[in-house]
Amino acid sequence: MQEVVSDAVANKERSLITSQFTAIAERVRAESPTWVEWLGALVTAVLLILSFPNFSLSFLAWVALVPLLIAVSHRPSPIKAFILGWTSGALFFYVSCYWLTYSMIHYGGLPVVVAYLLLLPGGIVMGLFPASFATAVAVLAKRWRVLSLVLAPAIWAAAEWLRLGITGQLWNALGYSQAGAFNNYFIQPASWGGVYAVSFLILCVNAGVALFVLYRTQRALIASVSLVVGAIITIFISNQAKPVPPTSGPSSLYVVAVQPNVPMSLLKTTDELKDLLDRHLILSKQGLDHLPNDRVPRLVIWPESPMNFTYAGDKEFQALTTNFTSLNHTYLILNSLEPAPGDGGFNSALLINEDGRLISQYDKIRLLPFGEYVPLPQWLPGASLIRGLVGDFTPGTRYTVMQIGAVRAGVFICIESAYPSIARRLSYDGAGLLINISNDGYLGPTAVMRQHLANAVFRAVENGREVLRVTNSGITANISPDGLVQEPTEAFRPDVRTWKINPALTHDTFYLKHGDVFVAFCLALSILAISLSILGIRNRPRQRELR
16 A cells, blocks of 8 residues: 555656646747747847948948847747847847957967957857847837837937946947948937937837837837837937038148058067158158148147057157157147056057147046956956056046147047047037047958947037047048048058148037936836836736736
8 A cells, every 4th residue: 555655656746747847848948939030130130230340231220120129029028038139139249349359360379260269258248238128128018019119219228328337348339330321410319319319219210110010000000100200300300400510710720640550560670660650750741741831730640559659768759759849830649658656557648749848648548458458356367467468557547638729639549439428528628629549450451440430420429529530550530520531541551631620610519518318318217117017017916816
């Protein structure tokens, strides 16, 4: 009798385990994306990649998210949405930022396969933000089908803002795809909402199309048309509100922008350094010779480069710059490695006046991870070795506005153009002209040059300021306050540009005065909607029990 009871208990336990495994298998099957949904996520990733340089098919961004939105809204499942969003986002960032492997391969000597494997973690981390966006849309869709897509633009903008705050990177935010599209027409909303406003409007069109495809109700049709038409009207009004630039006016400053094309494989022998320094001086003189001989102040700009000028510790170089500026009656901005407390070094922009004196210095605040510093604790094994390979700069702490004649200029260095807050802070502190000195040469003839230029374009529109982008190897350009790229140089060739700065072009924008209030509202709205949706879903079973 005892054996019969034991067998019955064992059978019951086996049956219970089997049923549990069956339930888990059914749950996994239910939560796993179908091949159609996988295809939707893949199509979204491909369209996003094609929207950015090197392809620059910017019009595709306006429909790129449609397949993903349909996949996560049709049969909403937060787990499935997270998987699909993560896949799309990780693929997009991995492929569009392939250029990060260039320096690993060409200067670090890593095998191609190893370099691309090392790029995987970055794509996976950045993919978490599109994944969060897709999950939020799915959570809302479980309760509010149509409203979930109406709120999708705010959620996307909020996710981009959080990405910058958490990772310190906003590279290839969706709005950046429109820099240069139809010249500058679609980016004018950045003057009131930053790059996030352009991303928001792109999502409005994507969500409108997805609504039209998914739901054929009158309510969905009204929402779809409202989103698309609202985006069009907003862009139109933003362009109408744009100040009309004067056809002529007095110049307050002449600028000579030098693109020396210093090679990355610089051997730093005495003769090579002398030849390269002579190249800076010759190009500078060529530009100065093309300027009118009047009383308007003149400024020569040398870019960030591998030359590693060390002004403070090099008396011979100090004498050379003094001689150059005083003989040519010009100001000079140059990049220099300057001493920092604790035997450290600043990546600095220096301003030498017409008398040859150093009168202003800006120390780079936002350093490039694994390029200018190592974001690892000292005690971690291998951290000191990495520091020896990539350098370990000290970040600056002060936003410096430089006085050049009657013009007040704010200089930011290289990757700092990707941080909206830096250009805005300099403009808010009184800079009427923004200057970005940069060196993308380590990343080769890749898409990084045009992707980096897109950041500077948005900084111009956001702040209503001319941005002079002066680079070592390209792309050097004058960007108007409404984001028009003028006189860009070709990459990897020595060149020089001369520009006349007109103070009448400058205007204070809403974004300059108020900052990220728009995207902060998007974040608050997203949190409120998601919270209400989750509470509503949890309360449904209780309401049924009470009935």
